[in-house]
Amino acid sequence: MPWYVTAVISANFALQVSGAVSVAFGSTNLITWFSAAESEKGIRLATQEGKKLAVITEPTAKNAYITANAEKAVFLWEQTNPATNSVKIAYQVVNSTNVQTQWMDQNNVGNATALVVGNELLIAYEQRQEGQPNTLKINKINL
Numbered sequence: 001m002p003w004y005v006t007a008v009i010s011a012n013f014a015l016q017v018s019g020a021v022s023v024a025f026g027s028t029n030l031i032t033w034f035s036a037a038e039s040e041k042g043i044r045l046a047t048q049e050g051k052k053l054a055v056i057t058e059p060t061a062k063n064a065y066i067t068a069n070a071e072k073a074v075f076l077w078e079q080t081n082p083a084t085n086s087v088k089i090a091y092q093v094v095n096s097t098n099v100q101t102q103w104m105d106q107n108n109v110g111n112a113t114a115l116v117v118g119n120e121l122l123i124a125y126e127q128r129q130e131g132q133p134n135t136l137k138i139n140k141i142n143l
Contacts, residue, residue: 021065022066025068025094030045030075031046032046032065042055045094053094054075054094056090058079060079060087061077061078062078063110063112064077065112065113066094068094069116071095072143073093074091074094074114075091076090076112077089077090078111081107087128088107089104089109089123091103102141104123108127109126112124119143120142121141121142124136124137
């Protein structure tokens, strides 16, 4: 294949995938990113070996993040919660056999980053306030 065809394919692929975040967990690495693939468009979570763990296909989901300690990994993102119609932080504990999406209580939040410490998830995020600057908040969740 000529180099320019490869460059065009690579450039198109780069436009389709963005926001990769990774973390070491157990004997592997976990990676999350957004893919605009025609099938299962959304935020993906996979192992470095390519095993798909989750795909968040909700169109409002964005800004995914993954964090872990030796025992637990947590996958989080921001999304409009259909029950409240406000932007909330959603998260899943990855190593659980029954993975369920949980919601942080706060509304109108985003740009989260997190850290697992023991049995707690510490989430730093922006609290959005209409007509005012965003403020930085920290929330602690027992896992």
